[in-house]
Amino acid sequence: MKSALSPVNHDRTKWKRITFVLLFSFLLMPVVATSHTPPAEKVLAYLKSLGNGSFLFGQMATWVHNENPDMDHGTNWLKKVYDHTGKMPRYGCVTYDFHDDPFDNSAWNNGVKEMWDRGMIVGVFSFYANPSGRSWNDPVDIDPIFARGDNPTKDNFYNQMNRMAANLQWLKDKEIPVVYTPFVESDDRNKWHAKEGPENIIKLYRLVHDYFTKDKGLDNIIWAYHTTARHGALQKYYPGDAYVDVLGKSAYGTGLNFSEYRWAVEKKKNAGKVIWWSELGIRGRSDPPRDCLDVVKRLETSYPELVGFVFWSDDGHYNVIGNDNGPELMAHPKIVTLEGDD
Secondary structure (H helix, E strand, C coil): CCCCCCHHHHHHHHHHHHHHHHHHHHHHCCCCCCCCCHHHHHHHHHHHCCCCCCEEEEEECCCCCCCCCCCCCCCCHHHHHHHHHCCCECEEEEEEECCCCCCCHHHHHHHHHHHHHCCCEEEEEEECCCCCCCCCCCCCCCHHHHCCCCCHHHHHHHHHHHHHHHHHHHHHHCCCCEEEECCCCCCCCCCHHHCCCHHHHHHHHHHHHHHHHHHCCCCCEEEEEEECCCCCHHHHCCCCHHHCCEEEEEEECCCCCCCCHHHHHHHHHHHCCEEEEEEEECCCCCCCCCECHHHHHHHHHCCCCCCEEEECCCCHHHCCCCCECHHHHHHCCCEEECCCCC
């Protein structure tokens, strides 16, 4: 018999230790999200460079009404902001609305392309129609989407995913990366996708992510996720580090809050996530006009790690159109607009 100190047992013990250390180190490594095309990597790296005194100015270009995705059209909020301030946001976001379906695919795609061609970072929202065939705010049982074989709910949702994937492929063919949010405000129970709680929306988010990346090979997507301002929602509805590149919250009204800021900063520092106000509306409809410069003050004093914000559309009271010092905010040296980004 060989003793416990024999060379063979010593080598086995050494390699067991090495294996354990390597495995433990691997488990401690941050989970890396899906790989990206070089243009998408460049945009993501740029976003990660912001914050701490350099804040991105973003604006929803269209939501789910009849706001035209053409950035030169009078209903598009990018044009409205430019006409009011003389500057263009650095980031703009177009919603592909499959519920009202006011435009065909080419209108949305060309709208995104024009924004990119002019130097903007482009975001894309999906507003998927309720796969049950009912209204966008009606409940739906999502289990059939994950069932084997065909059924109407599954077919409806997969048809919409295929439509969106074809649009994103068209953009990929043009070498256009997008910050893509498959589900707007994951915890908003006014919308069908959030009515059954976090487990269901997490499953849906992961399904879209995996279908687009693994089945469709779409690597021009920077994956974004956000919730309402409700405290605790950001963690509770989080799809996971492997599924998200950009995370944030909505902030509406006079508070300018981001209640899970510390948790988000940890995700930024330890998992490489971009954090921002995904939707920002700085006052309520009945409130008096507000000083837009409050936004940069709040970022500097309370949320310096946020890379910036995205103003909501719908009505000017949310953004620079219906509040004071809109042009001054866009001209502020710490606010990054398209004209001011060298």
